[in-house]
Amino acid sequence: MASPRRRLSSLLYSVSPLLLSRSSYSYSSLFHALPFCPRLSLSSSSMAPELQEENYTTGPAEPPQKTRVTVVGSGNWGSVAAKLIASNTLRLSSFHDEVRMWVFEETLPSGEKLTDAINRNNENVKYLPGIKLGKNVVADPDLENAVNGANMLVFVTPHQFMEGICRRLVGKVKADVEAISLIKGMEVKMEGPCMISTLISDQLGINCCVLMGANIANEIAVEKFSEATVGYREKKEIAQKWVQLFSTSYFIVTPVQDVEGVELCGTLKNVVAIAAGFVDGLEMGNNTKAAIMRIGLREMKAFSKMLFSSVKDTTFFESCGVADLITTCLGGRNRKVAEAFARSEGKRSFDELEAEMLQGQKLQGVSTAKEVYEVLSHRGWLDFFPLFATVHEICIGTLPPTAIVEHSERTPKM
């Protein structure tokens, strides 16, 4: 009998017209990574040429400088990102083995500092218990020290903390450092909406890609197969370096030249996931939930394209689009807490439920719904986005959870 991995790869080949319509790179990465790569043996000879590290060395005359990577953030996904990266920096000689991970310091109930516990156990005992990160992950509570000398910075904190973090990093990072944001969210400023990758680029004066996808961290932590999308602006060679740093036999990463599209998919699906949670809390069933997901996807696409005309339709069919929407509406934290909110019949707030159910982990969907609502009101677009608008109004208690179907089903006045 074929192994599950081989059966999955056959399924992917059966949709080859879709794959072939993408870049030859995406096709070859699937070809190499899935059927022929046993777990943890993604040797460079079996990888797409773009992923082979020779592309990033400068030749024999001068020994190349090893690339240093720092992960800024150490929550649930931040810890898994550090684990993925650390397995690759050990394997690829162009990278320095050590991966530094900045920790927002806290004291555990035992009295021990979280950083000390992570370094002693090689495990994030609070945000990712039971998973070894790799001995080459070093937790550091000093933000400035953690980024010092880094050539590649991976930003992965809840989005509401990023403005403060960027302010602390001004003048502290290398001028030519490359960044990537795994953060799903946005900021709304006087001038209008600001994606987190733009905040990082603008405040630190550096290039910033994004990585989004159907990536429930706890599943990737135990090495279950999944995919992700890297969004880049211009430099494809930089996107490929990020692909190389994140890819494993169970984590397949595809580059797409559409930063805004990829980041808005990751950001907006959290609002739809809140709606899906309301549907679950009201026990409305699968058809209703599917309808909410479809309406949500339509609003995600319309909102993204109205904000940035460069956003590509094809991005919504990548892992960052429809796949992330599905996984978050089925198994994410936003869905789970929104379900409890609807069941509580107005007796509990999101803040209370978040603290009780997530124990330090953070929801992004409630604040994103507020930020999206501000953009819609400011631009006079509320009537075009009934689902997005209704989610926010339910979250703040102006409407009951049942409004999710009563209001979202209205055809938007486009």
Ligand SMILES: NC(=O)C1=CN([C@@H]2O[C@H](COP(=O)(O)OP(=O)(O)OC[C@H]3O[C@@H](n4cnc5c(N)ncnc54)[C@H](O)[C@@H]3O)[C@@H](O)[C@H]2O)C=CC1
């Ligand atoms: N967990 C998941 O499955 C996935 C999460 N993401 C995204 O990754 C980003 C980070 O999420 P997670 O790693 O899951 O974090 P998390 O929600 O598990 O943990 C919260 C983190 O925030 C930190 N924190 C608390 N107060 C802070 C402050 N004042 N300043 C800075 N940090 C503070 C905590 O120390 C902790 O590391 C979010 O944008 C999320 O949407 C993306 C894909 C999957």
Ligand SMILES: O=C(CO)COP(=O)(O)O
């Ligand atoms: O972004 C996620 C999966 O890709 C995780 O979503 P939640 O924050 O709702 O758990």
